[in-house]
Amino acid sequence: MIVYNLTINIHESVHDQWLHWMQTQHITDTLATGKFDSARMVKVLVEEEMGGVTYSVQFTTQDRETLNRFYLEDAARLEQQALRLYGDKMLTFKTELEIISEH
Template sequence: MYIYNVTINIDDSVHDEWLVWIKDHIQDVLGTGRFVSAKLTQVLVEEEMGGVTYSVQYTAKTREDLDEYYRVDAPKLRSDGMRRFADKMVAFRTELKVVNEFYPTSVSN
């Protein structure tokens, strides 16, 4: 599994509008069929630049799915947000490869 993480700092002046937009945008990204799930989280640190910071984590089953997203879907999907919020947001992207997942084990008495 691969996690495509997008961290975004959004200016307070457009925060509410952006929050509505990002929820629709996440559905558009999932609609490409390249990801099996997505998670929207708020980053709980105060940035010197102000605004509110979020992380969107998209989970892909394969590297090929992620590469196809970059090649086919990302240019169009990214441009909409940049057009609407260009001077009011800063975003950076990272990729993570899941090595192991751990879950609590049952403790029997």
């Protein structure tokens, strides 16, 4: 199983609006691609020197091929929506993780 992880630092001035959008639209739209089995959103419990609030959104998928199809078919559209709405108020980076075992 593969985890597609987005780590996002969001500026306080748009935090509440962004959080609502993430929970009601962006995560739903990403799951609607049919390429992910589940999603989890967690708050990162660290104070950033640059300010803002940091979150991790983790989408699980069965294999690398499915994640690659997401990149080819859906990622650009979803990223553009986020940039159009929050642009320079949001800093994002992606990490791909492979689940080795769960206990």
